[in-house]
Amino acid sequence: MTDAKVPSDDAMNNTFIITVEEQNINFDPNDKTLLNNLEKNNVEVHYHCRDGFCGACRVTLAEGKIHYPNGEPLAFVGENEILPCCCIPASNIRLIIE
DSSP: OOBOSSOOHHHHHSOOEEEETTEEEEOOGGGOSHHHHHHHTTOOOOOSSSSSSSOTTOEEEEESOEEOTTOSOSSOOOTTEEOGGGOEESSOEEEEOO
16 A cells, blocks of 8 residues: 555654665655655656646655645556655655666
8 A cells, every 4th residue: 555545643744764766865844745855855756747647757665655645646656656746755665766
């Protein structure tokens, strides 16, 4: 399960650790989305719409849970895939970006 249906207070107020490309990044809730946070930390993720419509930013969630604060995205999301443009971590997570 990739999406925590009801985010914990931690998901909205605390930082979680994002592990990607052999680095650990603290998620800053002020960044609003996982994509914004990754960009701020110089992790390149391909994207187009930034709203969950196109699916271009699709990455693999190897560990952890995320939450889509504005509801499920419209783009197709396969098993263990997430759209960082419209999600936030709900726990520490590990991503695979191809």
